[in-house]
Every structure is written in C-alpha cells, then in structure tokens.
Amino acid sequence: MHRQPIPKRGSVFFEMKLKDNFHRIIDYLRISVTDRCNLRCRYCMPEAGIPSMGHGSIMRYEEILRVARVAVGLGIRKIRVTGGEPLVRRGITEFMRQVIQLPGLRELTLTTNGVLLEEKAQELYDLGVRRINVSLDTLTREKFAHITRRDLLMTVMNGIQKASEVGFYPIKINVVAIRGFNDDEILDFARITEKHPLHVRFIEYMPIGDGMAWSADCSISAEEIRSVIQRYRPLEPVAHYNSDGPAQMFAFVGAAGRVGFISSLSNSFCNSCNRLRLTADGKLRNCLFSDEETDLLALLRSSATDEQVAEMLTRCIRSKPANHLIHTGRIRTCHRSMSSIGG
Ligand code: SAM
Ligand code: SF4
Numbered sequence: 001m002h003r004q005p006i007p008k009r010g011s012v013f014f015e016m017k018l019k020d021n022f023h024r025i026i027d028y029l030r031i032s033v034t035d036r037c038n039l040r041c042r043y044c045m046p047e048a049g050i051p052s053m054g055h056g057s058i059m060r061y062e063e064i065l066r067v068a069r070v071a072v073g074l075g076i077r078k079i080r081v082t083g084g085e086p087l088v089r090r091g092i093t094e095f096m097r098q099v100i101q102l103p104g105l106r107e108l109t110l111t112t113n114g115v116l117l118e119e120k121a122q123e124l125y126d127l128g129v130r131r132i133n134v135s136l137d138t139l140t141r142e143k144f145a146h147i148t149r150r151d152l153l154m155t156v157m158n159g160i161q162k163a164s165e166v167g168f169y170p171i172k173i174n175v176v177a178i179r180g181f182n183d184d185e186i187l188d189f190a191r192i193t194e195k196h197p198l199h200v201r202f203i204e205y206m207p208i209g210d211g212m213a214w215s216a217d218c219s220i221s222a223e224e225i226r227s228v229i230q231r232y233r234p235l236e237p238v239a240h241y242n243s244d245g246p247a248q249m250f251a252f253v254g255a256a257g258r259v260g261f262i263s264s265l266s267n268s269f270c271n272s273c274n275r276l277r278l279t280a281d282g283k284l285r286n287c288l289f290s291d292e293e294t295d296l297l298a299l300l301r302s303s304a305t306d307e308q309v310a311e312m313l314t315r316c317i318r319s320k321p322a323n324h325l326i327h328t329g330r331i332r333t334c335h336r337s338m339s340s341i342g343g
Pocket of ligand 1: 082085086112113134174203205207339
C-alpha cells in the first residue's frame, strides 16, 4: 500500500488547513459506511429499501480508512460516521477504533437511528467516541411505527438511556420537523431539555431523493418552530461551540439541556460550510444538494498513490460551490436518497 507521511504534532504540516475557493476551511468529513438500514423512514427510504448497491461497489473498511488517513493528513480534523444505519454494518466498532487512532484527527462522531445503541453504546464509548447524534422524529409509539415502518420506539429510547448512562455528552437528538406529522410534538421535544441534558435539534425537512414525499408545505421553518416554543417559554441564546455545527443553539433558563435549530432551507449556512461527504459507494460529494460526484473508489481501485488520492480530495474541495440553490427553486432536489449520502 502507498503511504503518505503522517504529519507530526508540532510539524509545520500539523495545523495544515484545507481551503476551498471561497476561503472556507474544510475540516469535516462525513462518511457513509453503508446504504442499508434497519428502519424505513418514509422521507428517506421506500418500504422495500433502496436497491442495494451490492458488495463490490461498497467501500471496504480498509479503503475508507485509507481515505480517512489521507484526508486527515490534508487537514480534516473531524469525521462523522453515518449511513444508512452505520451500526448495522458488521465490524463497525472495530473500524471506528482504527479511525479514531489516526494521528491528527480530533474527533470521531456518529449519527445513528438508535436501534442498536443499547447494544453498542458501551463499546463505542470505550473506543473513544464521546458525542453522538440520534435521530428521533416522534415520541409516540404509533407515529414512530408509522414514520419508520418499524415498531421500535422503546428500543431507541432504551438506546438513548444507555448512551446517557455510559457517559456520552451531549447526546444530540435530531428531529426532522414535518408539518402534519410531528408539528404537534414540537413542545414535547423542547420540554425534554428542561430536565434532561440532551440537545434537541430541529432540522428543516429537505427535498432530498427522488420519489420521496417532500413538498414545501410539509417543511416547517426553524423560525416557525422557534416561535411555537417561545409561546410556551422564552428561549435564551447560548454559547455556540464548534461542535454545534450549523445549529443555532438556545436554552430555557435553568434547563439541563439545549434546543437547537438547523435551518438548511430557510437560512442556509453555506458560507460557513466546512464539510465534505463520502458516500458508501466511494463517491465524494462537496455539497449535499448537488448531484455532482467524484468517483474516488474507482481511483482507489486503480492502484493510485496516496498523492493521487490527496489530489482528488483537494480538487473536490476546491470545486465546492459557493452555496446551494435549493431555495431558489432552480434545483428541486438532490436525486440521491439521503440514506446513501448519509445526511
Ligand atoms: N440512519 C442514521 C439516522 O437516521 O440517524 C444516519 C443516516 S440518516 C440519512 C441521517 C439524518 O438525515 C437523519 O437524522 C435523518 O432524519 C436525516 N434526513 C433524512 N432525510 C431527510 C430529509 N429529507 N430532510 C432532512 N433530514 C433528513
Ligand atoms: Fe434509515 Fe436514517 Fe434513513 Fe431513517 S433516516 S431510513 S434511520 S438511514
């Protein structure tokens, strides 16, 4: 295998920064490790699942690890493992154990639907993961069974409980707000933070994936969600940390947790976007809402050197668009399903 020298702490390369053409520092890589999932959220996957990519076209762990190593060598400092559902892929914790040991990486995080969290939380914590995001769109058993097509709300709740017991902090609960589905639960979600040290973050429902049931009417703006909560109790702005990403964070006075809003559509945060995405089948994406992809897997399988991999990563970052055009109506959707991009 061709190896790129790993930048050493203290060397001039250690704090190397990857910049795109709009002077944004790109230091965050989101890796989708599988397109498979144990849920079937209606806005993300059809009932039968998406046609499987097939074993040969999914990146092998050693391939992902190589990309991660080269990317960290270039200046990536944070990696998020996502999917499909990352915890369904066999060997995921061993893979994460290797990623977290990459010199120069500051943080490894995970986005999960929580179904396998009770089983895996301790192992994840022990290998060094400290922050996780759990997606949960409803607190009602029947509605959960409806939106995910699986009756597993209690399993997810037990997973969150276990993650909290083993020490994950903060645990972020990501709620996609959908009019007519969970708009009547906005307050219930926000009020969880009064007693529990959770970060509940409302995400605007986005037009992603062909055939999904998105419509502008179903999307609720962050501002509208916030005003629903404010009618109950004022939300105070709180300090914003790097780890909050694009979320605007608030809290009720005296609350244990926080409430956040991610306004991908109504108030895009493209000007501070620091992300690069790698899909499960090895395509690099420099914008969630663009269908433009770079085939990194083909390069890896053509006996490319690490320098060539680094060059492709750099080129992809340089061509990151200034912003997405989704709110202009010029692009209706991103055609790939969210499950294969990883969110
Ligand atoms: N299976 C994991 C999970 O659900 O957390 C990780 C992958 S999932 C694709 C990542 C995130 O994307 C989830 O929080 C999910 O709710 C979100 N998501 C999927 N489709 C979306 C859409 N159309 N608009 C907004 N968020 C979406
Ligand atoms: Fe699976 Fe996550 Fe998509 Fe739901 S949102 S179907 S849990 S990948």
